[in-house]
Amino acid sequence: AAGVIQSPRHLIKEKRETATLKCYPIPRHDTVYWYQQGPGQDPQFLISFYEKMQSDKGSIPDRFSAQQFSDYHSELNMSSLELGDSALYFCASSLTGGAEGYTFGSGTRLTVV
Amino acid sequence: GIQVEQSPPDLILQEGANSTLRCNFSDSVNNLQWFHQNPWGQLINLFYIPSGTKQNGRLSATTVATERYSLLYISSSQTTDSGVYFCAVERWGNTGKLIFGQGTTLQVKP
Numbered sequence: 009a010a011g012v013i014q015s016p017r018h019l020i021k022e023k024r025e026t027a028t029l030k031c032y033p034i035p036r037h038d039t040v041y042w043y044q045q046g047p048g049q050d051p052q053f054l055i056s057f058y059e060k061m062q063s064d065k066g067s068i069p070d071r072f073s074a075q076q077f078s079d080y081h082s083e084l085n086m087s088s089l090e091l092g093d094s095a096l097y098f099c100a101s102s103l104t105g106g107a108e109g110y111t112f113g114s115g116t117r118l119t120v121v
Numbered sequence: 122g123i124q125v126e127q128s129p130p131d132l133i134l135q136e137g138a139n140s141t142l143r144c145n146f147s148d149s150v151n152n153l154q155w156f157h158q159n160p161w162g163q164l165i166n167l168f169y170i171p172s173g174t175k176q177n178g179r180l181s182a183t184t185v186a187t188e189r190y191s192l193l194y195i196s197s198s199q200t201t202d203s204g205v206y207f208c209a210v211e212r213w214g215n216t217g218k219l220i221f222g223q224g225t226t227l228q229v230k231p
Contacts, residue, residue, distance in 0.1 A: 039217060050222065051207075051209075051221050058217075096162050100219075106151075106152055110154065110166075111166055114164075115164070
């Protein structure tokens with residue numbers, strides 16, 4: 009079965025640079041979510057989109073922005089990167105309202121040096 | 122906000138042993154999922170189980186929503202079961218925002 013596809017798998021950036029993470033949801037899923045997992049931490053909700061509109065927002069820094077496109081893929085843009093942004097970034101997708109639960113991608117490991 | 126507590130925080134097993142992981146949550150939920158995070162960081166969905174009991178091979182899970190807890194059973198553990206097991210819940214009316222517990226780190230020794 010098709011899964012949630014994230015790219016790239018690994019990314020190394022320098023401080024103050026910009027990074028863009030991409031997420032391709034499972035076909036038929038109309039909702040996309042982004043989570044951040046710091047070292048030794050549990051995943052924390054950042055932001056979600058339903059039908060290309062932002063539906064909810066967590067503790068996402070102002071330096072981060074995201075959007076969902078007409079083909080339902082989503083991109084997370086991070087600017088002015090800081091060392092503390094080093095983390096695993098997960099994308100998840102679901103049917104409307106989370107019916108049948110949420111499926112997570114394999115994550116993008118971002119390292120800021 | 123809703124609190125999610127998992128126990129035990131760490132568990133070491135000999136291959137072949139059985140184990141039970143627990144997840145307590147502080148409010149009514151409309152979604153509960155168990156995930157396994159492998160050593161490569163991948164989050165694998167084990168069960169979507171807001172209530173009732175499910176089984177998948179050596180793994181099974183039970184959620185008693187009225188008493189606000191869920192259990193994950195691992196039987197005949199294998200070294201590949203090692204990793205972190207997360208319980209995550211979604212509070213009623215808060216669609217899309219999964220709240221994760223702190224996880225149980227499982228190490229299965231050969």
